[in-house]
Amino acid sequence: xxxxxNAEAQIAPSEVxxxxxxTGERQTTGPVDGAVGVQEDGYSDHEVAVASNFEGHTASRxxxxxxxxxxxxxxxxxxxVKSSGLLRRTIGHVQAVDGISFQVPRGGSLGLVGxxxxxxxxxxxxxxxxxxxxxxxxxxxxxxxxxxxxxxMKPYRRDVQMIFQxxxxxxxxxxxxxxxxxxxxxVHKIVPKNKILGRVQELLEVVGLxxxxxxxxxxxxxxxxxxxxxxxxxxTLNPKLxxxxxxxxxxxxxxxxxVVNLLQDLQKEFDIAFLFxxxxxxxxxxxxxxxxxxxxxxxxxxxxxxxxxxxxxxxYTQALISAVPDVKQAAIGGRRERIRLEGDVPSPINxxxxxxxxxxxxxxxxxxxxxxxxxxxxGWRHKVACHFAGELxxxxxxxxTTELLGVxxxxxxxGTAATPLxxxxxxEPEWYDLKTKQLTSA
Amino acid sequence: xTSTVPSSTPGSDSTIGRTEGPILVVExxxxxxxxxxxxxxxxxxxxxxxxxxxxxxxxxESGSGKSxxxxxxxxxxxxxxxxxxxxxxxxxxxxxxxxxNRFRKLRGNTVSMIFxxxxxxxxxxxxxxxxxxxxxxxxxxxxxxRDARRKAIEMLDRVxxxxxxxxxxxxxxxxxxxxxxxxxxxxxxxxxxxxxxxDEPTTALDVTVxxxILDLLQDLQREFNSAVxxxxxxxxxxxxxxxxxxxxxxxxxxxxxTTKEILTHPEMPYTWGLLSSIPDISASTDARLIPIPxxxxxxxxxxxxxxxxxxxxxxxxxxxxLCYDKMPELATGSGRVEHLKRCHLANPDAIYRAEVLxxxxxxxxxEIR
Ligand SMILES: Nc1ncnc2c1ncn2[C@@H]1O[C@H](COP(=O)(O)OP(=O)(O)OP(=O)(O)O)[C@@H](O)[C@H]1O
Ligand SMILES: Nc1ncnc2c1ncn2[C@@H]1O[C@H](COP(=O)(O)OP(=O)(O)O)[C@@H](O)[C@H]1O
Ligand code: SF4
Ligand code: SF4
Ligand SMILES: [Mg+2]
Ligand SMILES: [Mg+2]
Numbered sequence: 001x002x003x004x005x006n007a008e009a010q011i012a013p014s015e016v017x018x019x020x021x022x023t024g025e026r027q028t029t030g031p032v033d034g035a036v037g038v039q040e041d042g043y044s045d046h047e048v049a050v051a052s053n054f055e056g057h058t059a060s061r062x063x064x065x066x067x068x069x070x071x072x073x074x075x076x077x078x079x080x081v082k083s084s085g086l087l088r089r090t091i092g093h094v095q096a097v098d099g100i101s102f103q104v105p106r107g108g109s110l111g112l113v114g115x116x117x118x119x120x121x122x123x124x125x126x127x128x129x130x131x132x133x134x135x136x137x138x139x140x141x142x143x144x145x146x147x148x149x150x151x152x153m154k155p156y157r158r159d160v161q162m163i164f165q166x167x168x169x170x171x172x173x174x175x176x177x178x179x180x181x182x183x184x185x186x187v188h189k190i191v192p193k194n195k196i197l198g199r200v201q202e203l204l205e206v207v208g209l210x211x212x213x214x215x216x217x218x219x220x221x222x223x224x225x226x227x228x229x230x231x232x233x234x235x236t237l238n239p240k241l242x243x244x245x246x247x248x249x250x251x252x253x254x255x256x257x258x259v260v261n262l263l264q265d266l267q268k269e270f271d272i273a274f275l276f277x278x279x280x281x282x283x284x285x286x287x288x289x290x291x292x293x294x295x296x297x298x299x300x301x302x303x304x305x306x307x308x309x310x311x312x313x314x315x316y317t318q319a320l321i322s323a324v325p326d327v328k329q330a331a332i333g334g335r336r337e338r339i340r341l342e343g344d345v346p347s348p349i350n351x352x353x354x355x356x357x358x359x360x361x362x363x364x365x366x367x368x369x370x371x372x373x374x375x376x377x378x379g380w381r382h383k384v385a386c387h388f389a390g391e392l393x394x395x396x397x398x399x400x401t402t403e404l405l406g407v408x409x410x411x412x413x414x415g416t417a418a419t420p421l422x423x424x425x426x427x428e429p430e431w432y433d434l435k436t437k438q439l440t441s442a
Numbered sequence: 443x444t445s446t447v448p449s450s451t452p453g454s455d456s457t458i459g460r461t462e463g464p465i466l467v468v469e470x471x472x473x474x475x476x477x478x479x480x481x482x483x484x485x486x487x488x489x490x491x492x493x494x495x496x497x498x499x500x501x502x503e504s505g506s507g508k509s510x511x512x513x514x515x516x517x518x519x520x521x522x523x524x525x526x527x528x529x530x531x532x533x534x535x536x537x538x539x540x541x542x543n544r545f546r547k548l549r550g551n552t553v554s555m556i557f558x559x560x561x562x563x564x565x566x567x568x569x570x571x572x573x574x575x576x577x578x579x580x581x582x583x584x585x586x587x588r589d590a591r592r593k594a595i596e597m598l599d600r601v602x603x604x605x606x607x608x609x610x611x612x613x614x615x616x617x618x619x620x621x622x623x624x625x626x627x628x629x630x631x632x633x634x635x636x637x638x639x640x641d642e643p644t645t646a647l648d649v650t651v652x653x654x655i656l657d658l659l660q661d662l663q664r665e666f667n668s669a670v671x672x673x674x675x676x677x678x679x680x681x682x683x684x685x686x687x688x689x690x691x692x693x694x695x696x697x698x699x700t701t702k703e704i705l706t707h708p709e710m711p712y713t714w715g716l717l718s719s720i721p722d723i724s725a726s727t728d729a730r731l732i733p734i735p736x737x738x739x740x741x742x743x744x745x746x747x748x749x750x751x752x753x754x755x756x757x758x759x760x761x762x763x764l765c766y767d768k769m770p771e772l773a774t775g776s777g778r779v780e781h782l783k784r785c786h787l788a789n790p791d792a793i794y795r796a797e798v799l800x801x802x803x804x805x806x807x808x809e810i811r
Contacts (some may be wrong), residue, residue, distance in 0.1 A: 324723040
């Protein structure tokens with residue numbers, strides 16, 4: 001736990017000084033069509049025009065040939081739990097992130113979903129080195145970000161930036177927008193002092209804010225506009241990877257779409273890779289061609305968007321997806337049945353043995369308590385960690401993992417050697433086919 | 443305005459002794475707050491009604507007046523710092539201007555409310571069970587402490603809290619977010635209210651917990667035949683829960699009708715905007731998100747004409763300066779069932795099908811007729 005990668009240094013508010021702070025609540029004024037320049041409410045014309053012309057903003061696609069920009073392997077974060085009282089001994093650990101592996105392709109997006117407390121934000125904070133990992137590696141540009149010191153990390157802070165959930169608390173209220181967005185430039189001494197303002201105004205324009213508003217304070221902006229300021233700040237150093245932790249969940253529905261579209265446009269324009277963390281499965285589906293599902297500190301399923309949302313094989317993924325209300329389907333009477341998940345997420349201090357999901361899983365059997373299911377590649381770009389992996393309604397009656405693990409159906413070792421499993425962050429050209437129980441390729 | 447749904451047949455035990463007709467009728471409700479910059483009207487000319495056994499969804503952006511209007515129904519606005527006009531009849535009784543004493547008898551008994559923030563609504567220093575028991579005894583003064591405790595345990599069990607007879611002695615912080623929300627629902631239902639108002643009951647929750655809570659509300663409603671108002675900004679929740687939906691913008695109703703009608707044949711560009719700005723879990727991934735540009739208006743300087751005009755991309759289809767100068771009346775739509783909308787557009791359904799639907803749900807163009 002160290003410094004904020006988006007750390008704001010003090011830079012003096014511009015000589016123009018702050019405008020009298022007005023209410024902070026604003027409205028669009030002036031005609032939307034035909035106006036020139038930037039509107040009163042701070043949005044640039046471009047933004048309104050795009051919104052009303054229904055242009056662009058299609059979902060991004062998977063590029064299977066893209067090289068990974070980030071490769072995370074067996075990443076762990078254990079937070080010590082201290083006893084109360086004077087001695088404050090460590091009496092256990094919160095296994096917030098427990099051995100996760102994944103890749104983020106250059107210019108692509110990986111979504112990270114899961115219930116509250118499953119370790120999504122911790123993962124994001126590890127990658128930006130707000131936390132020092134307990135174990136594992138995070139390869140970025142040939143360097144293991146997990147191994148280097150905070151000082152050695154400094155140049156990488158330019159490349160790996162974070163957007164935070166709460167646009168109300170993530171900006172320093174006493175700094176002008178210009179100071180906030182320009183801070184990384186002066187901290188990293190990238191442009192001469194007299195060029196900072198120009199660059200700041202450019203960035204404000206890019207995120208659809210009025211560049212003349214650089215001398216205003218965060219409280220003069222609405223939630224959606226503040227999130228844009230946070231995005232402009234993250235863009236200041238031309239990052240290659242953006243960790244976006246719930247970037248839209250604090251915003252009104254209508255404003256969420258503005259920010260999602262903006263992020264998509266920026267991704268295309270600047271070829272930025274995203275680790276997109278959100279609990280809203282529909283937003284993640286819209287934004288990310290690949291998605292990982294976390295449960296209690298582990299990835300339980302990871303796949304390309306189509307596979308994950310239409311052919312998931314993990315009971316937890318299936319329950320999550322079934323819980324999302326579907327507006328347009330419900331409207332035409334096509335309401336899907338929800339899978340009821342009983343109970344709450346168990347404590348990450350004492351996670352269940354074997355499969356961590358077993359206390360809430362309706363398919364759980366003895367083997368699930370005894371043997372941890374490995375995250376197994378079962379398709380071209382599909383990995384799942386479940387002894388009874390199968391599509392909804394077609395989970396097999398006997399475990400699919402026994403031969404690989406060298407155990408019987410109850411999870412007792414049979415004496416036959418376990419098959420070495422592919423556990424790396426990426427995908428192999430061959431995978432374990434569930435039907436034939438053989439290695440297969442495309 | 444009357445309800446858009448045919449009268450349900452009240453027959454279950456909980457409705458015996460009730461007068462006929464909707465449990466709640468709101469007519470021309472206006473709520474005004476005096477501020478340093480002059481009076482602001484957070485809710486204006488709002489009318490709706492709810493039948494027993496039915497669910498009304500109220501949807502709109504933050505600040506659109508959803509909570510203010512519902513708090514008026516519960517008499518929760520301070521008479522000194524707010525001015526309420528119009529009529530609110532709960533089970534036939536006019537409650538606008540009712541004394542706090544008489545309101546207290548209705549609240550928690552005939553109507554009760556579930557708030558968005560369960561932690562804030564539960565007292566941190568009292569055990570969950572004690573708070574439930576107290577809520578029960580307020581309306582059952584003759585109930586013994588033992589009876590009240592038994593009732594508290596029964597309610598916790600009913601809302602799905604495991605081991606209710608031991609959890610009843612927990613403090614709120616010992617419950618998870620979802621459990622606290624359930625405890626609050628238990629509190630809202632402990633006196634079998636005829637009308638339950640749930641203000642964003644699931645906004646802060648995970649989808650899995652949200653699904654549990656929504657299931658629970660539906661089960662309980664089926665069991666007690668109570669009427670429910672669910673306030674949310676999530677059209678998904680509306681789609682799954684509500685029989686009728688009321689869309690609010692800048693303190694006014696801008697569209698009102700059965701949920702199916704409003705979600706399949708919306709006629710007001712703001713409703714289109716709400717539908718366009720959310721991705722659907724099963725939609726084609728090529729569907730676009732079309733945000734509503736700009737921000738909700740300030741109550742201090744509401745726009746002239748149609749309050750939505752600064753953000754509306756369809757006003758050039760209305761002749762002249764009508765949208766800028768004249769507020770549209772809430773008028774009957776062109777739909778097949780009773781459907782009210784506040785918009786000057788002459789042929790909204792045709793525009794929606796030709797210009798909006800193909801962009802946001804290309805796969806549904808054929809299905810929605
Ligand atoms: N600094 C910390 N010290 C101890 N435990 C922590 C710390 N930060 C997080 N945790 C614990 O680690 C687990 C994962 O937390 P994390 O914030 O990553 O969850 P999340 O998936 O982002 O959840 P949410 O959806 O609620 O944001 C939780 O059990 C949390 O309580
Ligand atoms: N006591 C009050 N005094 C002045 N304005 C208020 C008061 N309560 C609410 N408002 C304003 O009324 C408007 C509607 O609020 P509310 O009903 O809470 O919105 P929501 O639709 O998000 O529930 C908001 O602009 C809010 O700031
Ligand atoms: S391994 Fe067992 S408990 Fe875990 S998800 Fe699969 S069936 Fe359920
Ligand atoms: S009245 Fe005019 S401005 Fe208002 S919603 Fe209809 S078309 Fe748009
Ligand atoms: Mg988080
Ligand atoms: Mg509210």
